[in-house]
Amino acid sequence: MNQPFLELLKQVANGVVIYEPFRRDAQGLNDFQDTVHRLQEMEKLGLIGKLFVEKRTRHGLEQIDFVMIQGGLTPEGQRLLTDTAGEPRSA
Numbered sequence: 001m002n003q004p005f006l007e008l009l010k011q012v013a014n015g016v017v018i019y020e021p022f023r024r025d026a027q028g029l030n031d032f033q034d035t036v037h038r039l040q041e042m043e044k045l046g047l048i049g050k051l052f053v054e055k056r057t058r059h060g061l062e063q064i065d066f067v068m069i070q071g072g073l074t075p076e077g078q079r080l081l082t083d084t085a086g087e088p089r090s091a
Contacts, residue, residue, distance in 0.1 A: 004034070004038060005038050005041075005042070006081075006084060008035070008038050008039065008042065009042065009047065009048075009073070009077060009080065009081050010081065012042075012048055012069060012072055012073050012077070013072075013073050013077070013078065013081055015072070017068060017069040017070075017072055018066075018067070018068050018069075019032075019035055019036075019039065019066070019067040019068075020032070020065065020066050020067075021065060024065070026058070029056070029058070029063045029065060030063075032063075032064070032065070033063060033064065035067075036053070036064045036067060039051060039067055039069070042077070045076075046074055046076050046077075047073065047074055047076055047077035047080060048069050048071070048072065048073055048074060048077055049069055049070045049071020049072055049073075049074060050069070050070045050071060051067055051068070051069055051070075052067070052068045052069075052070060053066065053067050053068075054066035054067075
């Protein structure tokens with residue numbers, strides 16, 4: 001499990017259900033798309049509840065600029081988080 005994915009899972013477990021780009025400029029929106037893709041993958045894997053997204057079109061490019069998770073972490077997501085917490089850390 002990669003660290004950014006695991007960190008997002010921990011955030012959701014701690015009650016964070018709304019995600020927006022830190023900066024609303026072109027670079028900030030581009031950077032935010034990585035977070036969006038991780039959240040979408042989590043939803044597909046059944047680790048989090050349903051995603052609601054808001055899209056924006058800028059210069060002909062459609063990007064997501066707001067994500068809300070309905071339902072937070074699923075039991076499967078909680079189980080994965082619990083299982084990975086017990087894994088030894090590599091140096």
